Amino acid sequence: MKVFVTGGTGLIGRALVKRLLVDGHDVTVLTRQTLDSSEAVTYINSIDDLETRQDIVVNLAGAGLADRRWSPAYKKEIRASRIDLTQALVSRLRDIGMPDVFISGSAIGFYGESKDRDFSETDAVGSGFSAQLCHDWEASISDIGSEGTRCVLLRTGVVLDRALGAYPQMTQSFRFGLASWMGQGDHWLSWIHLADMVGAILHCIHNEAVSGPVNMTAPSPVTHRSFSDEVRKATTTLVGMGMPGWVMRLMVGEMADELLLTGQRVMPTKLLSTGYEFRFGELRDAVADLEQQ
Numbered sequence: 063m064k065v066f067v068t069g070g071t072g073l074i075g076r077a078l079v080k081r082l083l084v085d086g087h088d089v090t091v092l093t094r095q096t097l098d099s100s101e102a103v104t105y106i107n108s109i110d111d112l113e114t115r116q117d118i119v120v121n122l123a124g125a126g127l128a129d130r131r132w133s134p135a136y137k138k139e140i141r142a143s144r145i146d147l148t149q150a151l152v153s154r155l156r157d158i159g160m161p162d163v164f165i166s167g168s169a170i171g172f173y174g175e176s177k178d179r180d181f182s183e184t185d186a187v188g189s190g191f192s193a194q195l196c197h198d199w200e201a202s203i204s205d206i207g208s209e210g211t212r213c214v215l216l217r218t219g220v221v222l223d224r225a226l227g228a229y230p231q232m233t234q235s236f237r238f239g240l241a242s243w244m245g246q247g248d249h250w251l252s253w254i255h256l257a258d259m260v261g262a263i264l265h266c267i268h269n270e271a272v273s274g275p276v277n278m279t280a281p282s283p284v285t286h287r288s289f290s291d292e293v294r295k296a297t298t299t300l301v302g303m304g305m306p307g308w309v310m311r312l313m314v315g316e317m318a319d320e321l322l323l324t325g326q327r328v329m330p331t332k333l334l335s336t337g338y339e340f341r342f343g344e345l346r347d348a349v350a351d352l353e354q355q
Contacts, residue, residue: 066112068092068151069122069167073227074218077260078120079103090116092123109150115159118267121166123147128228132191132316141195148202155206163267165214166203170252170279172196172217175324177249182331183217183275192320200275212273214266219252219279219328221259224352233293241294241302244310247287250325252279255342255351262330265338277330282344286325292345296353 065082069075070091082089083102090104090112091097097105106112125143130136148166155161173181174188187197200215207213222229235242254262259278266272284292290302310318330338342348 063117064088064090064114065118065120066090066092066116066161067120067122068147069124071095071097072122073223073256074221074259074263075120075122077223077256078122078263081260081264109147109154112154113158116155116161117163119151119155119161119164120263120267121148121151121164124167127169127192128317128321131314132320137191141198144195144199145202148199152203152206156209160206160209160211163212163214164203164206165216165263165266166200168196168200168215168217168275170217170219170277170326170328171320172200172275173326173328175249176326179327181277181326181328183277188326190320191316207273212270214272215275216263216266217275217277217328218259219254219277219283221256222253222348222352223256227256229352232289233297236293236297236299239298239300241290241297241299243286243290243302243304245286245304245307245323247290247304248285249323250283250327251286251289252277252283252326252328253289253345253348254278254280255348257351258340258342261341262333262338265333265336269336271336272332274332276332277328278333279328279330280340280343280345280348281330281334283327283329284345289345292349293353295346296349 065087067075067079070079071093079089093105099105125140171192172187173185174190174193187193220228262278307323310322
């Protein structure tokens with residue numbers, strides 16, 4: 063198939079593109095980097111450079127939520143990199159022909175924060191910047207389902223990979239013998255191993271029963287304190303301590319309360335009901351794999 067991927071050089075996109083190439087697909091990647099195309103993959107720097115209809119579109123582009131402090135200017139950049147780009151992409155697809163399947167990014171921040179509730183795909187949007195961002199991002203493709211395109215919205219949790227993303231940041235102190243967690247550590251972490259993230263995206267591509275929002279999380283969310291305990295079993299640490307909330311707010315501002323000191327317990331209801339089998343359904347198995355790489 064012809065597959066177009068935005069954000070194809072990021073953590074998820076890079077692993078997905080690698081798998082798509084192994085499976086023999088014709089892949090085009092939108093990237094801000096200057097990369098040479100090959101027989102296997104075509105790199106473009108502008109949506110306008112996409113000139114032929116694609117069978118599948120996977121839209122993963124977006125400025126990193128945790129890359130910088132959330133100044134008003136960066137919050138505008140976060141929104142533009144998702145919503146404006148997605149709207150421009152949809153416009154271009156209408157010009158060249160809509161794909162059979164359009165898979166677009168979102169996040170579990172859609173649900174807002176809770177320590178008590180379990181969230182499935184049928185739950186309503188929560189409150190806060192992240193929730194509004196996800197709601198508006200999803201709304202930017204809400205009208206294309208009527209055009210014969212199957213739409214899937216990836217409400218993604220924290221993606222765990224040994225080398226990139228949240229895991230090396232969350233476990234950095236463990237390399238120096240200090241087990242750590244954020245705040246009180248009693249807030250939820252809904253996570254997914256990178257291998258399952260890619261596997262679940264492919265499941266969404268190939269399974270016609272999957273449409274609408276899909277929670278991309280493992281079926282066993284944990285608290286941040288439990289996450290620390292699990293990593294501690296697989297590493298050598300001497301002591302453990304939490305990073306006080308006031309310190310984190312001082313360091314990163316609003317982001318601390320939106321991303322780091324709060325969370326939500328999100329279940330992959332739709333993936334499980336449509337037959338996806340997780341390679342890493344339990345955190346201990348995911349950590350064991352990540353620590354042996």
